[in-house]
Structures are given as structure tokens and as C-alpha cells.
Amino acid sequence: DAxxxxxxxxxxxxxxQEVTMRCQPILGHNTVFWYRQTMMQGxxxxxxxxxxxxxxxxxxxxxxxxxxxxDATLATLKIQPSEPRDSAVYFCASGLRxxxxxTDTQYFGPGTRLTVL
Amino acid sequence: TQLLEQSPQFLSIQEGENLTVYCNSSSVFxxxxxxxxxxxxxxxxxVTVVTGGEVKKLKRLTFQFGDARKxxxxxxxxxxxxxxxxxxxxxxxxxxxxxxxxxxxxxxxxLHILP
Numbered sequence: 001d002a003x004x005x006x007x008x009x010x011x012x013x014x015x016x017q018e019v020t021m022r023c024q025p026i027l028g029h030n031t032v033f034w035y036r037q038t039m040m041q042g043x044x045x046x047x048x049x050x051x052x053x054x055x056x057x058x059x060x061x062x063x064x065x066x067x068x069x070x071d072a073t074l075a076t077l078k079i080q081p082s083e084p085r086d087s088a089v090y091f092c093a094s095g096l097r098x099x100x101x102x103t104d105t106q107y108f109g110p111g112t113r114l115t116v117l
Numbered sequence: 118t119q120l121l122e123q124s125p126q127f128l129s130i131q132e133g134e135n136l137t138v139y140c141n142s143s144s145v146f147x148x149x150x151x152x153x154x155x156x157x158x159x160x161x162x163x164v165t166v167v168t169g170g171e172v173k174k175l176k177r178l179t180f181q182f183g184d185a186r187k188x189x190x191x192x193x194x195x196x197x198x199x200x201x202x203x204x205x206x207x208x209x210x211x212x213x214x215x216x217x218x219x220x221x222x223x224x225x226x227x228l229h230i231l232p
Contacts, residue, residue, distance in 0.1 A: 004159075035222075042224035043160070043205065091159050105150075106220070108159025 002026045004094050004109035012115045018080040021112045023092030024073055032075045033093040033106060034060075034067055043091070049075065050097060082116045089113050120144075121208055121223035129229040133195055138226040140206035141188040147209055149182055149189045150220070154203040196230045203227050 005024045013019055025032050033048040047057035047067040057067060064083070069075045079086055093106040122141045130136055140149065148167040152160035164173050166182035166189065173180045177200075179192040193200055205225045 043222040045220075045222075093159070105162055105165070106160075108161070110157070111159055 002107075004092055004107050006090075006092050006109035006112050008112055009110065010113045010115075012117065013082055014117050015083055016081040017116075018078065019082045019086075019114060019116075021077045021090050021092075021114070023075040023077075023094075023109060025075060025092070025094030026107055027073070029094035029096050029107070031095045031097050032069060033091075033095070034075070034077050035091040035093065035108075036088045037091060037111070038088045046077070046090075079114075082114075084116045087114055087116050121206055121221055123204075123206060123223040123226050125226060126224070127227045127229075129231060130196060131231050132197060135192065135194050136196055136228070137190055137192045138204055138228070139188065139190050140208075140223055142208065143187065144208075144210075145186050147186070149186075149209075150207045151180055151189070151191055152205040152207060154205060154225070155201075160203075160205055196228075198230045198232050201228060201230050 004026055007022045011019060031050050034046040035043050036046055037043045044059055046059040048055055049069050052069040052072060064079055066078045075092060089111045091108050091111045093108040095106045120142060124139050128136060148165055150165045151163045153163055154160040164175055164180045166173055166180055169182060169184045169186045171182045177194045181190050189206055191204060203225045205222055207220045207222045209220050
């Protein structure tokens, strides 16, 4: 049963520290998304990649957030320096976009719950 | 900015009752998806609707895409405690767009079914 995995599941850190979240997409999927979920804002798209190339990162605060895919099996989201307002659950999702361009079915990971004190 | 408004935000009903939740927008979407999210987990896709007026059924859940493709509804018949969760709708702007057809999520309806 293929699943998206995310590590860590929970992270508590102090303001100013660097945070790195990791995601392993489902093998064979060519699209990876990073989302942030809070009660106030709901699920917000931060960035997404297709075939490891970044397509859109307009949802990310550029000065502190960065997203990369060093290889097809790993996506990372870094926050440096972290701030209390970054506290949220961060989800990674992967999907397979075919040539027909139909809507992605996104398979979400379990999320990383980040608390910045 | 395209927004998807979901209503109600919260709904608590007794087991066995019927309910409908809504997802509305002023924009046209080429397709719309419904997800259910349980505590501590990521959203899980329930259905995708792509044609205006389309109706899809998934056991006791009935999904409808509006004729103008601006809105959608989810109807649950005889709700059960296992239906409890956060229901999210998500719209895609243009399914034939070859690059940045990202999906936009509503904030969700939090449903609680009382046993």
C-alpha cells in the first residue's frame, strides 16, 4: 500500500532555529505539493514541483522558506529562521499528472506538526 | 484570487440524520474535488467531479457539481459516527492548462456525528 511519508511527525523548536521537514512521495509520482494548514487559514499551498522542477512557490515567504527536491524520492521544506507564526501542520502530497492534463489526485502524507515557541 | 467558500463551517447532528454541506465560488472551475480529513491525518480524496450538473454517489454520500461549475454540494444520508471529520472541497481552474493549474482548497466543514 503506497503512501506518502513525512518526517518528523512532530517538531517543537524555538524561534530563530532552522527547521527541515522531509517528504518521500509515492514512487512514480511526478508532482509534489507542500501545504500548510492552520485553523484560521485552512489549507494553503506553499509550493509544488513537477518532475522535480519547481512550478510555483508563490505561497511561500521567500525570505525564510525554501523548498527543494534533491532527487525523485525526497522533497524538503526548510524554514530559517523560524517564527511563532510558522506554527502549523505542514503536509506534503504527491500525484501523477499525465499528458492529458487531468486534475491531479493528490495523496497526502500524515503531516508534520510544527510548534515554534 | 479565486476563493472557495464552504458552509456551514461546523455541523453537529445526530446519527441517522441527513445533511448537506456546500462549496461555493464566484469563479468557474474545470473540476472540483471533495476530501475528508480525520484528526492527525492528511486529507483523503473522496471524489472528483468534472462536468457541470454531474452527480456522483459513493455509498451514502452524494456529490453534485453545479451546472455553471461554480459550486458543489455533498449530501450524506443517514449519517454515521464514522462520517465525522473535516470535509474539504478543492477546485482546479483549467484541466487543460499544461502548467500552473494548481488546486485551491476551501477551509472546510467540520462535521461531528453524535451517536
